Amino acid sequence: MKQAELKGKVQTVLGLMEPSEMGITLPHEHLVCDATTWHYATDEATERRWARHPVTIDVLWWIRYHPFQNLDDLQLLDEEVVIDEVLRYKALGGKTIVELTIRGLYPDPKAVARIARTTGINIVMGTAYYVESSYPATGADVSAKSEEEIAEEFVKDILEGFGNTGIHAGLIGEVGCSWPFTDNEQKVVRAAARAQKATGAAVNIHPGQHETASMECVKVLDKAGADLSRVVISHIDRAVREPANRIALAKTGCTLEYDLFGREGYYPPRFRVLDIPNDAQRINEIKELADKGFEKQIFISHDNYTKSALCRYGGWGYGHILRDTVPVMKIKGLSQELIDTIMIENPKRMFTFV
Numbered sequence: 603m604k605q606a607e608l609k610g611k612v613q614t615v616l617g618l619m620e621p622s623e624m625g626i627t628l629p630h631e632h633l634v635c636d637a638t639t640w641h642y643a644t645d646e647a648t649e650r651r652w653a654r655h656p657v658t659i660d661v662l663w664w665i666r667y668h669p670f671q672n673l674d675d676l677q678l679l680d681e682e683v684v685i686d687e688v689l690r691y692k693a694l695g696g697k698t699i700v701e702l703t704i705r706g707l708y709p710d711p712k713a714v715a716r717i718a719r720t721t722g723i724n725i726v727m728g729t730a731y732y733v734e735s736s737y738p739a740t741g742a743d744v745s746a747k748s749e750e751e752i753a754e755e756f757v758k759d760i761l762e763g764f765g766n767t768g769i770h771a772g773l774i775g776e777v778g779c780s781w782p783f784t785d786n787e788q789k790v791v792r793a794a795a796r797a798q799k800a801t802g803a804a805v806n807i808h809p810g811q812h813e814t815a816s817m818e819c820v821k822v823l824d825k826a827g828a829d830l831s832r833v834v835i836s837h838i839d840r841a842v843r844e845p846a847n848r849i850a851l852a853k854t855g856c857t858l859e860y861d862l863f864g865r866e867g868y869y870p871p872r873f874r875v876l877d878i879p880n881d882a883q884r885i886n887e888i889k890e891l892a893d894k895g896f897e898k899q900i901f902i903s904h905d906n907y908t909k910s911a912l913c914r915y916g917g918w919g920y921g922h923i924l925r926d927t928v929p930v931m932k933i934k935g936l937s938q939e940l941i942d943t944i945m946i947e948n949p950k951r952m953f954t955f956v
Contacts, residue, residue, distance in 0.1 A: 603761045603770070605801055608955035613760070613772035614724050615701075615715045624724060625697030627949035628920060630776070630806070630836055630861040630903035633684050633725070634713045635703035637676040637907050639736035642872060644671060657909040665910045666867045675908045681713055687912050688721045691920035698724040698949070699920065700903075702776040702806060705729075706736030707907075711769040726772035726953055728806060729759035731790045733778035749789050753796035760801045773953060774798060775806025776836055781815045788822050795826035802955040806834040806859075809841045811874040816841050820854050830855040832952065834901060837861060839879055839887075840869060848887070852896040857952060859901035860884050863927055864911060864918035881927055885934050892940055898951075900944050902927075 611618040644650055649671075652664040656674045665672050678684065688699065703709045711727060718725040731737065731752070737744050744752070759771040774794045779787045794805050805828060809816040816835045823833055833856040835841070840862060842848050852858055866880040879887065888900055902923060906912065913919035918926070923945075931941055 605761065608760075609802060611955055612724075612726065612950075612953050613770050613955065614718065615711060615727050615769050615772075616718050616725075619724065621950045621954040623697070624946070624950045624953065626695055626924065626945050627698040627700065627953075628691070628696065628903045628923070629700045629834070629901045629949050629952070630702055630859055630905050631699050631920060632678060632703045632707070632905070632907040633688070633699070633701050633717055634681065634710045635678050635907055636708040636739075638673060639706060639732070639739060640670045641673050641676055642670060644668075657915050659916060662910060662916050669867065669870050669908075670872075675910050678907065678909065678912075681717060683912065683914050685717055685720050687914065687919050688717060688723055690913060691924070692721060692723055694921045694924040696723065696921065696924060698726065700726045700728070700773070700949070700953070702728045704732055704776060704778075705740040705742070706732030706778065708739060709764070711764045711767050715769050727769070728773050728775045729756050729764070729771035730775050730777045730794065730806075732776070733780045733808070734784045734786050735780065736778065737786070744786050744790070749793045749796065752790055752793035753800070756793065756797035757800050760797070760803060771803075773804045773806060775804070775834070776808040777805065778808045779810045779815065779819050781810030781812040783810055783815065783818055791819060791822045792826040795823050795828035798828055798832065804832045804834065804952045806836055808836050813842065813844060813847060816851055817847070820851065820856060824854070832956070833857065834859050834952065837905070839884055840874075840876065843876055845890070848891065849894065852891060852894075852899055855899070857899045857901055857948065858891065858896070859903065860888060861901065861903040861905040863902060863904050864906075864922045882930065882934075885927070885931055885936070888944070889934065889936060892936070897940055897943050898948060901948060901952075902944055
């Protein structure tokens with residue numbers, strides 16, 4: 603495929619489609635993934651019992667307040683379960699899901715394509731490297747690769763497909779960044795900018811665990827020549843907690859993604875001590891951004907990557923925003939036009955190749 607063929611189109615795992623076909627979109631989810639790179643064990647023997655316990659109702663109380671500590675919870679590997687969960691989203695009016703399981707999280711393009719065929723949901727899949735701690739899971743020595751070589755990998759995934767699957771990526775990301783921001787991760791971010799220029803794709807960034815990490819990622823992208831109007835900064839609801847910093851980030855032109863809807867528990871203090879907003883507070887912050895004129899730079903999603911996030915296991919599922927959040931948005935004064943801008947128009951613009 604040539605880059606010219608992509609222009610004006612959205613690329614799903616089943617092929618190109620018109621942007622008008624996207625409809626309601628979740629721009630940051632995981633369908634089939636293994637996130638055990640985040641797992642860390644506890645020292646107490648009785649706690650280790652729960653860390654090793656399969657995800658069932660009798661351990662859910664512990665998992666809610668011990669994220670990343672239950673090994674089974676970090677593995678979404680059952681296609682049939684995911685199909686059922688995606689169909690719940692479809693029944694509520696959802697049309698498109700952006701799957702951001704990339705190198706380091708064990709991406710499975712064939713499984714994602716099967717889920718798309720079975721459910722009839724449009725699925726756009728990303729290509730990238732996750733955080734440096736996950737590099738061993740990629741089977742590649744990223745430190746030995748040049749910026750140009752990494753960019754070529756991303757371009758190949760978009761233009762030629764993943765390996766010999768014939769299944770193509772539709773964006774670059776989520777590009778994993780840590781804190782401190784490592785040299786290898788900065789190299790991958792620069793490679794993402796190169797690949798963006800070569801393909802016209804959007805870029806999604808997973809920022810590190812620090813208030814200034816998101817802006818540092820943007821600075822690297824900007825210096826590398828990226829189009830910041832086609833850059834999404836993920837996890838605003840844990841990454842950028844100071845209002846002034848959110849405004850500064852929005853002024854760069856990038857899109858701010860609130861993608862932890864449904865999560866209202868503690869954030870692991872092992873990584874960072876901060877206040878995670880609940881859904882009502884997320885809505886308030888989104889309204890503040892929209893009132894300041896940034897309504898075209900807002901995304902919302904769930905970033906579901908654990909069993910405990912799924913309805914099957916007592917979680918909120920992929921339908922939570924449509925089922926539970928949109929009604930509250932309306933009560934809080936967000937117009938249907940603004941909701942459509944956030945859930946339909948913004949993703950449609952971002953994921954259309956230019």
